[in-house]
Amino acid sequence: MRGRKLLMVRPMLIDPEDPSRFKPGSNTIVAIDTLGAGEGELVMLAQGSSARQAEGLKALPVDAAIVGLVDTVSVLGKKTYEAKNS
Amino acid sequence: MRGRKLLMVRPMLIDPEDPSRFKPGSNTIVAIDTLGAGEGELVMLAQGSSARQAEGLKALPVDAAIVGLVDTVSVLGKKTYEAKNS
Amino acid sequence: MRGRKLLMVRPMLIDPEDPSRFKPGSNTIVAIDTLGAGEGELVMLAQGSSARQAEGLKALPVDAAIVGLVDTVSVLGKKTYEAKNS
Amino acid sequence: MRGRKLLMVRPMLIDPEDPSRFKPGSNTIVAIDTLGAGEGELVMLAQGSSARQAEGLKALPVDAAIVGLVDTVSVLGKKTYEAKNS
Amino acid sequence: MRGRKLLMVRPMLIDPEDPSRFKPGSNTIVAIDTLGAGEGELVMLAQGSSARQAEGLKALPVDAAIVGLVDTVSVLGKKTYEAKNS
Numbered sequence: 001m002r003g004r005k006l007l008m009v010r011p012m013l014i015d016p017e018d019p020s021r022f023k024p025g026s027n028t029i030v031a032i033d034t035l036g037a038g039e040g041e042l043v044m045l046a047q048g049s050s051a052r053q054a055e056g057l058k059a060l061p062v063d064a065a066i067v068g069l070v071d072t073v074s075v076l077g078k079k080t081y082e083a084k085n086s
Numbered sequence: 087m088r089g090r091k092l093l094m095v096r097p098m099l100i101d102p103e104d105p106s107r108f109k110p111g112s113n114t115i116v117a118i119d120t121l122g123a124g125e126g127e128l129v130m131l132a133q134g135s136s137a138r139q140a141e142g143l144k145a146l147p148v149d150a151a152i153v154g155l156v157d158t159v160s161v162l163g164k165k166t167y168e169a170k171n172s
Numbered sequence: 173m174r175g176r177k178l179l180m181v182r183p184m185l186i187d188p189e190d191p192s193r194f195k196p197g198s199n200t201i202v203a204i205d206t207l208g209a210g211e212g213e214l215v216m217l218a219q220g221s222s223a224r225q226a227e228g229l230k231a232l233p234v235d236a237a238i239v240g241l242v243d244t245v246s247v248l249g250k251k252t253y254e255a256k257n258s
Numbered sequence: 259m260r261g262r263k264l265l266m267v268r269p270m271l272i273d274p275e276d277p278s279r280f281k282p283g284s285n286t287i288v289a290i291d292t293l294g295a296g297e298g299e300l301v302m303l304a305q306g307s308s309a310r311q312a313e314g315l316k317a318l319p320v321d322a323a324i325v326g327l328v329d330t331v332s333v334l335g336k337k338t339y340e341a342k343n344s
Numbered sequence: 345m346r347g348r349k350l351l352m353v354r355p356m357l358i359d360p361e362d363p364s365r366f367k368p369g370s371n372t373i374v375a376i377d378t379l380g381a382g383e384g385e386l387v388m389l390a391q392g393s394s395a396r397q398a399e400g401l402k403a404l405p406v407d408a409a410i411v412g413l414v415d416t417v418s419v420l421g422k423k424t425y426e427a428k429n430s
Contacts, residue, residue: 185284185286222309222318222320224319237319245266
């Protein structure tokens with residue numbers, strides 16, 4: 001696992017009271033970054049054995065990996081998130 | 087994972103106080119849609135390594151997949167959900 | 173997955189304040205029934221990859237299966253549950 | 259799974275306010291006992307696919323197994339648990 | 345599993361109200377230590393089937409393993425943790 005970048009991520013939930021907003025989850029997950037994600041970006045996280053399906057992680061003791069960078073999120077037909085550099 | 091549709095789903099629980107109703111869960115899960123589910127539909131979700139058993143997802147870093155569209159739900163002998171186009 | 177019966181199950185916990193009683197959990201799980209369980213029966217549930225070890229479920233995108241029907245439960249030496257037809 | 263002993267276990271957490279004590283968790287887990295654990299004993303539990311690594315459980319739909327009997331627990335350098343017959 | 349050191353670990357979350365601090369989680373996890381971690385050290389934990397990818401744990405009924413010792417943690421560009429002997 002030498003040279004791997006580890007990032008701390010916080011799950012973002014759709015706020016049930018106002019679905020146009022995200023509500024940060026309360027837990028923190030340490031994930032291997034395979035994509036060069038930056039601070040503040042919204043990412044896709046795979047957990048458990050699925051994290052090991054990400055490129056180059058097959059035989060590593062890894063249970064969380066960033067497997068995608070999110071461009072846009074739409075909730076109930078409205079765009080609620082757009083990546084800065086998308 | 088190019089071209090895959092990702093949907094945000096919210097677990098629906100049976101309300102213990104009135105089992106004829108669903109109570110939305112508080113978390114949001116991002117899942118790969120393999121079935122063309124639409125907004126507002128009730129779906130079946132498989133998580134973890136089981137999600138990778140869905141058609142065409144074997145080697146993808148996927149930990150949640152929509153594996154069924156729900157037609158009807160019956161609780162304690164009463165139908166409590168029926169899909170619009172079922 | 174054609175023709176499979178799906179049941180909604182609710183976890184039953186031992187009430188810490190009165191261990192002779194069950195306290196229903198708050199979540200609902202949709203599970204494949206491999207045993208012909210009926211409404212109101214207490215069942216054993218296997219989740220995750222273990223659910224796929226149940227008979228006939230190997231390659232299905234299934235993350236919860238009913239793998240046993242409970243006859244009796246004993247807590248601290250006292251029988252606290254007995255199936256009706258046991 | 260014929261003839262297997264099933265036990266109900268309750269997770270024990272270290273009480274953050276007094277680390278010399280255990281605080282019982284609120285959930286109950288049904289686990290296969292591979293070691294002859296007795297009532298009131300502190301045990302080690304493996305969950306998920308790891309439970310199936312226990313001796314003789316490879317192909318069973320088992321997602322929780324007792325894989326060890328705990329002799330002693332030390333927290334912050336002090337022994338906080340000792341098995342009666344250790 | 346003879347001769348294996350087992351440690352109790354407590355997850356550390358980033359405090360949402362003050363991201364420069366850790367907030368201890370409320371649960372306790374028993375993990376196999378493959379690295380000689382000491383009391384009070386911040387470690388990386390792998391859970392589930394990923395724990396069995398750690399060196400020498402392939403066929404053991406292990407669902408949590410310490411797979412790394414943390415040197416430094418940075419949150420929002422500031423170093424918030426540094427190991428004593430790093």
